[in-house]
Amino acid sequence: MARPTLLLKLDDDHLTTQIHALTALENFETTAIERQNNWVEILQERRPDVAIIEVSNFSYDEYQQLTENPLIDTIDLIIISSGAPNKHLDMLMNNGAIFHYRTPIDMTLLEDTLTDFFQFFRQQKEQGRRISSSDLDQFGMLIGSSTPMHQLYRTIRRVAKTDANVLIVGESGSGKELVAQTIHLASERKGQPFIAINCGAISPDLVDSELFGHEKGAFTGANRSHHGVFQQAEGGTLFLDEITEMPIEHQVKLLRVLETGEYRPVGSQATLFTNTRIVAATNRDPQEAIDEDFLREDLYFRLAHFPIHVPPLRDRGEDIVGLAKHFIAHRNANERLAKTILNSAIDKIAAHDWPGNVRELKHSIERAFILADDTIKDEHLIFDTPPLETGTRVEEQIPAGVPLEEIEKAAIINTLEDNQGNKTETAQDLGISVKTLYNKLDKYQDDE
Numbered sequence: 001m002a003r004p005t006l007l008l009k010l011d012d013d014h015l016t017t018q019i020h021a022l023t024a025l026e027n028f029e030t031t032a033i034e035r036q037n038n039w040v041e042i043l044q045e046r047r048p049d050v051a052i053i054e055v056s057n058f059s060y061d062e063y064q065q066l067t068e069n070p071l072i073d074t075i076d077l078i079i080i081s082s083g084a085p086n087k088h089l090d091m092l093m094n095n096g097a098i099f100h101y102r103t104p105i106d107m108t109l110l111e112d113t114l115t116d117f118f119q120f121f122r123q124q125k126e127q128g129r130r131i132s133s134s135d136l137d138q139f140g141m142l143i144g145s146s147t148p149m150h151q152l153y154r155t156i157r158r159v160a161k162t163d164a165n166v167l168i169v170g171e172s173g174s175g176k177e178l179v180a181q182t183i184h185l186a187s188e189r190k191g192q193p194f195i196a197i198n199c200g201a202i203s204p205d206l207v208d209s210e211l212f213g214h215e216k217g218a219f220t221g222a223n224r225s226h227h228g229v230f231q232q233a234e235g236g237t238l239f240l241d242e243i244t245e246m247p248i249e250h251q252v253k254l255l256r257v258l259e260t261g262e263y264r265p266v267g268s269q270a271t272l273f274t275n276t277r278i279v280a281a282t283n284r285d286p287q288e289a290i291d292e293d294f295l296r297e298d299l300y301f302r303l304a305h306f307p308i309h310v311p312p313l314r315d316r317g318e319d320i321v322g323l324a325k326h327f328i329a330h331r332n333a334n335e336r337l338a339k340t341i342l343n344s345a346i347d348k349i350a351a352h353d354w355p356g357n358v359r360e361l362k363h364s365i366e367r368a369f370i371l372a373d374d375t376i377k378d379e380h381l382i383f384d385t386p387p388l389e390t391g392t393r394v395e396e397q398i399p400a401g402v403p404l405e406e407i408e409k410a411a412i413i414n415t416l417e418d419n420q421g422n423k424t425e426t427a428q429d430l431g432i433s434v435k436t437l438y439n440k441l442d443k444y445q446d447d448e
Contacts, residue, residue: 004049004121006114008032009039011054015080018107019052024114040065043075050117054080055089063088076117080105134326136319140182142175143326144319148311152179159306160186165258167243167303168281170310172425173359176281177241179310183279184237192236195229200245200424200434207250208266211257218267230263233276242424243280243303244294245434251296258302278303313354313361323358324349327365328376339369341376348378412440 006028010016019025028050033042039053040062055062058081076099079089083102093100099113137145139153159166160183168176177196184194202210209218213228229238240246246254257263258278262271280303282289289295313320324346332339345368354360360383368380412430419425427437 003027003029004118005046006030007043007046007048007051007053009042009051009053010080011056012103015054015103015105018105019110022107022111022114024111024118027114027118043077048075049121050076050078050114052078052080056082058086058089060088063091078110078113134322134329136322136326140185141178142182143323144316145322146311146316146319148315149319152308152310155308156182156186159183159308161188162306163277164305165277165303166279166305167286167300167307168279168310169286169307170281170283171312171357172283172428173357174310174312175358176283176310177239179308180237180239180241180279180281184239184277187237187277189236189277193233194237194239195233196239196241197229198241198245198422198424200242200427201422204247204250204435204438207246208253211250211254212263212265213268214266215268218265222267225265228263228265230257230274230276231265231272235275237277237279240278240280242282243299244282244284244286244289245424245427247435248293248296251299255296255299255302258299313357320352320354320361321346321350323361324365327362328369331366331369339372339374339376342378345376345378345381348381352383408440409444412437413444416441 004027006025008016008019008030009032010019031046031048033039039051043051044065058079078099078101080101080103081089089098089100101110134143135145136143137150139156142149142153142156144150156179166180166183168179170176170179180196181194184190197210199207208214209222209226209228211228211230213231214222214226216222216225240254257274261273261275263274264271282295284294286295286300286304286307290297290300313323324341328339328341331337349361349364356363364381364383367382368376371380412426415429416423416426419429423434423437427434430437
């Protein structure tokens with residue numbers, strides 16, 4: 001177990017000798033700082049577990065710096081003074097924020113205090129933090145207290161009251177569908193349906209049917225009539241996820257609906273009119289998607305009356321740890337358990353860059369929760385896909401003489417299963433377009 005950190009700033013040479021002679025110091029990773037340095041700034045920068053600070057005159061500025069920063073609540077801070085009256089030290093004492101020792105110091109008492117600190121630290125490390133509630137702010141379906149999230153809340157609140165089409169742009173796993181649901185819940189349409197469809201997860205042959213519906217007998221296999229998502233979402237909100245994965249030839253039909261409000265189910269002569277708000281989303285940069293023919297420019301302008309960017313998790317600061325605690329608290333409540341998490345595991349979560357965003361964090365926490373008995377430890381947190389075997393490469397796992405088509409087919413089928421059938425994510429993982437993926441899958445089906 002790593003030792004707790006201790007920061008020392010001592011002015012008196014005799015006192016320095018006495019403290020360095022304490023046996024309890026062996027339990028700490030101790031660092032001394034120069035007397036003339038701004039010790040408050042160093043505390044905020046280094047974030048030690050314990051600090052012993054000797055002051056000759058504790059100023060109002062130092063008091064303000066400490067009390068305005070939540071760091072004071074996480075450090076066991078011992079202030080040593082001559083005992084001269086100081087109202088700012090008294091204010092800190094009254095708030096219960098510090099231990100205040102006056103010279104000459106009873107070294108036995110200081111030894112006992114440091115030993116208590118260490119025992120508490122060790123107990124906390126062994127038992128972990130009990131997580132029973134979430135301390136994050138919430139707006140609709142979204143959770144987070146960081147500045148980027150509060151900016152997002154304000155943006156959603158403004159656009160939700162209008163009927164403007166919205167284009168949500170954000171990385172995979174950042175919570176785009178939750179943003180869309182929150183827009184719906186904050187709108188005047190909240191009492192009507194919210195319908196979501198992943199444009200990359202439907203066959204190109206069925207796009208028209210999924211969007212606009214079809215009549216019985218409209219095509220082979222159409223054994224009954226089907227209401228498309230426009231009709232299902234009538235009066236409410238239609239969320240078109242991964243809009244850039246819709247085949248470009250179908251985007252013009254969607255554009256016509258947005259321009260005229262009219263659509264016709266497949267196989268029907270009747271024209272229907274829609275009263276549906278459109279919220280679309282993509283994990284691609286819209287301009288790049290237009291340049292690479294994944295998105296029609298005219299459709300983009302129709303969808304992006306009000307573009308919204310969802311911040312990636314790595315830009316959300318302390319929300320990362322806050323969300324981890326939220327997911328643990330949620331599982332504890334659902335399963336009537338009281339699992340805890342080690343501080344070192346929390347540090348590991350905070351240090352990860354989360355390329356998979358909130359989805360990756362949630363999956364990692366849920367997996368760790370299952371693996372842990374009573375306490376989630378560092379080894380329960382698995383962020384990256386494990387290697388095939390230590391010291392091996394992919395090419396060393398494939399037997400010689402296997403036809404390339406079989407290797408390609410296995411890679412596609414296995415990746416599709418790993419992504420639970422999501423064709424958009426599968427295509428991204430394989431480095432191919434969604435259209436290419438559909439063509440491959442159609443070929444495999446024809447070969448059977």
